[in-house]
Amino acid sequence: xxxxxxxxxxxxxxxxxxxxxxxxxxxxxxxxxxxxxxxxxxxxxxxxxxxxxxxxxxxxxxxxxxxxxxxxxxxxxxxxxxxxxxxxxxxxxxxxxxxxxxxxxxxxxxxxxxxxxxxxxxxxxxxxxxxxxxxxxxxxxxxxxxxxxxxxxxxxxxxxxxxxxxxxxxxxxxxxxxxxxxxxxxxxxxxxxxxxxxxxxxxxxxxxxxxxxxxxxxxxxxxxxxxxxxxxxxxxxxxxxxxxxxxxxxxxxxxxxxxxxxxxxxxxxxxxxxxxxxxxxxxxxxxxxxxxxxxxxxxxxxxxxxxxxxxxxxxxxxxxxxxxxxxxxxxxxxxxxxxxxxxxxx
Amino acid sequence: xxxxxxxxxxxxxxxxxxxxxxxxxxxxxxxxxxxxxxxxxxxxxxxxxxxxxxxxxxxxxxxxxxxxxxxxxxxxxxxxxxxxxxxxxxxxxxxxxxxxxxxxxxxxxxxxxxxxxxxxxxxxxxxxxxxxxxxxxxxxxxxxxxxxxxxxxxxxxxxxxxxxxxxxxxxxxxxxxxxxxxxxxxxxxxxxxxxxxxxxxxxxxxxxxxxxxxxxxxxxxxxxxxxxxxxxxxxxxxxxxxxxxxxxxxxxxxxxxxxxxxxxxxxxxxxxxxxxxxxxxxxxxxxxxxxxxxxxxxxxxxxx
Numbered sequence: 001x002x003x004x005x006x007x008x009x010x011x012x013x014x015x016x017x018x019x020x021x022x023x024x025x026x027x028x029x030x031x032x033x034x035x036x037x038x039x040x041x042x043x044x045x046x047x048x049x050x051x052x053x054x055x056x057x058x059x060x061x062x063x064x065x066x067x068x069x070x071x072x073x074x075x076x077x078x079x080x081x082x083x084x085x086x087x088x089x090x091x092x093x094x095x096x097x098x099x100x101x102x103x104x105x106x107x108x109x110x111x112x113x114x115x116x117x118x119x120x121x122x123x124x125x126x127x128x129x130x131x132x133x134x135x136x137x138x139x140x141x142x143x144x145x146x147x148x149x150x151x152x153x154x155x156x157x158x159x160x161x162x163x164x165x166x167x168x169x170x171x172x173x174x175x176x177x178x179x180x181x182x183x184x185x186x187x188x189x190x191x192x193x194x195x196x197x198x199x200x201x202x203x204x205x206x207x208x209x210x211x212x213x214x215x216x217x218x219x220x221x222x223x224x225x226x227x228x229x230x231x232x233x234x235x236x237x238x239x240x241x242x243x244x245x246x247x248x249x250x251x252x253x254x255x256x257x258x259x260x261x262x263x264x265x266x267x268x269x270x271x272x273x274x275x276x277x278x279x280x281x282x283x284x285x286x287x288x289x290x291x292x293x294x295x296x297x298x299x300x301x302x303x304x305x306x307x308x309x310x311x312x313x314x315x316x317x318x319x320x321x322x323x324x325x326x327x328x329x330x331x332x333x334x335x336x337x338x339x340x341x342x343x344x345x346x
Numbered sequence: 347x348x349x350x351x352x353x354x355x356x357x358x359x360x361x362x363x364x365x366x367x368x369x370x371x372x373x374x375x376x377x378x379x380x381x382x383x384x385x386x387x388x389x390x391x392x393x394x395x396x397x398x399x400x401x402x403x404x405x406x407x408x409x410x411x412x413x414x415x416x417x418x419x420x421x422x423x424x425x426x427x428x429x430x431x432x433x434x435x436x437x438x439x440x441x442x443x444x445x446x447x448x449x450x451x452x453x454x455x456x457x458x459x460x461x462x463x464x465x466x467x468x469x470x471x472x473x474x475x476x477x478x479x480x481x482x483x484x485x486x487x488x489x490x491x492x493x494x495x496x497x498x499x500x501x502x503x504x505x506x507x508x509x510x511x512x513x514x515x516x517x518x519x520x521x522x523x524x525x526x527x528x529x530x531x532x533x534x535x536x537x538x539x540x541x542x543x544x545x546x547x548x549x550x551x552x553x554x555x556x557x558x559x560x561x562x563x564x565x566x567x568x569x570x571x572x573x574x575x576x577x578x579x580x581x582x583x584x585x586x587x588x589x590x591x592x593x594x595x596x597x598x599x600x601x602x603x604x605x606x607x608x609x610x611x612x613x614x615x616x617x618x619x620x621x622x623x624x625x626x627x628x629x630x631x632x633x634x635x636x637x638x639x640x641x642x643x644x645x646x647x648x649x650x
Contacts (some may be wrong), residue, residue, distance in 0.1 A: 035493025123474040128492040129396060135492065203397055235384070240391045254475045281472060286394065300387040 002029035004108075006067040008098060009035055009074025010048060013181050014115055016041035017213045018071055022220075034058075035074065037060045038326035045335070048326075053094030059101035062109065063226035069111040070102060071216065075152060077117040077145060079272045080184050080265075084144035091148040092155075099159040102166075112168045113219055114156050118229060118285050120149045120172060123277040129203075129235075130286040133172075133227040143273045160225070168220040173232030174285055175278075177304050178209030180313030184275050190312065195269060195279070198251035201214050202282025203235035208307055215295060224293045229285040232301040238279065245312075249272040254280065396464060396497070403462070406455060406484045414453050415570030416427070417594050418446070418551060421650065424601035425458055433498035433542040436506040436606070437533060438462070438549055439525055440514030440632055443575040446592055451506055452485060454599065464497055466507045470572065489534055498540035509533050509626070516573040519557035523550075523614055523641060525634050531626035534607075538622070541612030543549040545605040548636035551597035554624050554647045596650035605629060 005022055009015035022028050023044050031046040033039065039048055047049030051057045053074065061067075074094055095114075122129045124139035142145045153170065160168035175185050188195055207230055209285045215230045231318040242249045252260070257276050264271060271279075292295070299307060334340055371481040381618060393399045414420050428434065438451060452463040466489035472478045487493050489507065497503045509528035517526065565574040580588030605625065610617060616642045644650060 026549045126488065126490070128467040128490045129487070130492065132492065132495065197475070199477075199479060201479045203393070203395065233347065234387060234389075235395045237391065237393045237397070240389070240393065243390045244388065297385065302389050303386045306388045307385070 003069055003137070004030040004065060004067045005032070005069040005071060005073045006026075006062065006065065006220060007031060007033045007046070007073065007096070008053065009072070010043075010046070011035040011037040011040050013040075013214070014073040014212065014307040015039075015071075016043070017209075018073060018216050019043055019046045020143045021217055022046075030065065030067070032061065032067065038328075040324065040326070042324045043331075047335070048331070053090070055100060058097050059104055062101045062104070062107065067107045067321060068108050069220065070098070070109055070113070071218075071220070072098060072112065072114045074092065075115060075117075075149070077119055077149070078183055079145040079274065080270045081237070084148075087144060088148055091145075095152045095155050098291070099155050103159055103163055107177070109163075109312060110166055111220065111223060112156075112159070113167055113216055114152075114170045115216065116149055116153060116156075116172045117145050118172045118283060119172045119274055120153060121283060121285065122146060123274075123281040124200075125281055127281060127283065128162050130284045131156045131229070132286045133229055133289055142277075144194070145272075160185055167223045167225045169223075169225055170227045172220065172229050172285070172289075173212055174205045174207045174228065174229070174283075176209055176212055177206050177308040178212075179315075181209050184245055184270050184272055185243045186308070188275070189241070189247075190243050190259055191269060192247070193250040193286045194237055194238075194245065194247050195271065196242070196249040196251050196265070196278070197254040197257070199254055200280050201237045201239050202278065202280060203284060204241055204278070204282055204301070205231045205235050205284050206299075206301045206304040207231045207297075207303040211297050211299055211304075215290065218290075218295045220291075222294065228287075228290040228293070229336075230285050230298050231285050231287045231288060232297055232304050233287065234301040235282070235284045235334065236302050236305070240302075241305055244302065245309050279281055358395075367568070372460060372608045380421055390545045393483065396485075396487050396493075397479075397483045398462070398484045400462075400478075403456070403472040403485055405628065407456065409530070410449060410453050411457070412536040413592075414450060417592070418450060418555070418597040419594075419650075420454055420551075420597040422454055422458070422599050422601070425454075427454060427460075427601045428459060428494060428504070428545055429543070429603060429604070430461070431502070432460060433502040433540060434493075434504055434601040435533060435540075435542055435544045436504060436547055437544055437629060437633070438506065438508055438547040439552075439637065440508035440510045440525075441517075441522065441549070441553040441564075442515060442556040442592075443554060443558050443577045444578075445515045445552060446555045447549045447560045447644045448506065450552070450597055451547060451549070451599065456505065461504055463504045466494060466505060468511065468572075479557075481640050491532065494536045495540050498536065507533050509630075516561065516575065518561070519578070521552070522553035522557070523637050525630055528626045528630045533621040534625045534629070535617050535620045537611050537613065538607045538617050539612055541607075544625075544629060545604045546633050546636075548602065548633050548640060549597070550599075550637065550640045550644065550645075551595040554593040554595035555597075555628060557593075589646070594642075595647055598644075598650060600639055600640060602632055602636055 006013050007019050019033050022031050033046045033048045036052050075091050122137040122139050126138045392401050448465050455463050463485050470487045471481045497505050510526040513526040558580045560576050562574045583591045
């Protein structure tokens with residue numbers, strides 16, 4: 001019997017990409033995707049369930065589908081997308097329910113991959129240049145997204161401790177850039193002038209979106225338990241990031257920017273508090289543990305920025321119209337109608 | 347040839363710079379063990395992972411050299427005791443309201459031995475706009491155990507640390523050349539873990555280059571800085587010029603015999619507290635004795 005996978009956050013960038021890659025894998029029998037919104041990428045055989053991460057529904061899904069693998073990508077790390085209350089519901093409550101369901105008696109779950117973020121390390125003056133997986137953050141979490149991710153990791157740790165027979169891999173992703181993903185950081189780099197804080201030029205680390213998807217695939221395939229930082233090699237100053245993008249930086253006052261975020265947002269510049277901290281102190285994470293486990297990155301930090309810039313140039317000509325919209329009836333037809341000839345059936 | 351410090355250098359300048367850094371092989375480049383071919387890494391500056399730029403360092407050296415040679419007239423003794431390769435932790439006494447010893451030691455070793463020196467300092471530097479960035483470009487690194495370990499053990503660099511910290515620089519002139527507590531001996535533990543020798547350096551002259559007459563603790567508290575000194579320089583030159591104008595005290599730097607820790611294995615999570623404190627205390631005494639010896643022989647603060 002092949003793998004049976006539950007992907008949470010199917011409509012998120014990662015959920016969709018991971019499901020697409022899982023569909024290519026013949027050893028995966030069933031893919032169930034869960035989200036509150038419709039998928040944004042074209043999927044062939046993934047079964048989409050619209051639901052929030054309510055405990056009773058989750059435990060019914062886990063029980064009914066007998067999934068052995070959970071890929072938990074339904075974690076919001078971009079605080080500009082929603083209110084912190086909603087984010088708390090999705091990140092903390094959703095994760096709590098998911099792991100409660102996965103650890104219920106008779107659960108078939110044997111592999112869990114969680115997509116977290118290096119936001120859990122924070123960014124402060126007393127930080128080490130490179131955070132290792134076991135490093136503790138040197139400041140208390142100040143922003144809602146950091147606080148919620150910390151709680152999430154707590155639930156993941158508890159689950160791993162209580163279920164030693166389950167492979168739990170927790171991936172902490174650095175700043176992601178790439179042709180498709182949109183984050184506050186990518187939006188900042190798309191502005192005519194790149195915002196910076198006067199007198200600060202911190203070092204940044206990036207990871208390419210392809211490396212992110214590949215790393216999730218890698219831990220699924222090799223079943224390596226533990227916590228892993230996922231980030232490209234090298235740190236580069238923010239001014240250099242702007243230079244690779246072919247842009248100038250526009251220095252903002254380094255203090256009191258918290259007050260200006262509201263008005264700036266109206267001007268189309270979104271600088272959430274965690275990005276402001278990053279623009280002051282930067283953050284580097286040691287990426288060698290995953291490499292020692294056998295993973296090879298395709299992009300360095302500077303290479304990621306370069307690839308992002310090239311994609312931006314191309315986007316000017318191609319446009320960024322969504323190429324796919326989910327239509328329930330059409331998807332149902334292709335999956336379940338007897339009129340469709342399915343080769344893999346049987 | 348006067349290179350502009352910050353504005354984006356031309357492409358050829360960048361190439362030249364990269365070639366220079368590569369040829370000097372000063373900057374460690376992480377090589378994947380037996381990995382596939384190296385990835386494309388389109389860097390546009392020579393700022394390394396620690397924030398240090400050899401280009402900037404070069405510029406600082408050029409600006410600082412006249413001060414080093416003609417103002418402080420720095421004189422070294424035992425420079426050959428500093429290892430020419432491999433990591434080593436340089437430990438020195440710390441003095442002067444705005445310490446003048448760190449740049450002198452870094453400059454001296456870099457020009458004489460051609461090896462980069464990374465200076466560890468308190469994170470408070472990073473919180474200051476402009477200053478923090480310049481400090482980091484000029485080779486300053488936040489004093490943090492992981493940073494020191496990586497620099498010493500993995501990149502085999504020279505690292506300079508002042509175990510007295512601000513306790514050394516904030517002492518009044520009347521207490522000059524009396525070493526403060528050497529922290530909690532963390533520098534010994536780092537050297538043991540990294541498996542590198544400690545090279546003590548005794549510096550005479552920094553105390554007199556910017557003597558502290560008294561401090562204003564209330565202002566320090568209000569500003570959130572470790573101390574606000576009133577220096578003799580400020581009284582003579584005014585508050586602004588006095589904050590940057592050093593007196594031309596004669597600098598003498600003596601490198602003492604390196605201390606190795608062959609009896610303990612590197613990479614241990616913890617080391618015997620008593621052993622660490624014994625070594626820390628012994629190193630402190632060595633530097634203190636050397637200072638006394640140097641002061642005994644000194645006939646003039648200005649001429650040595």
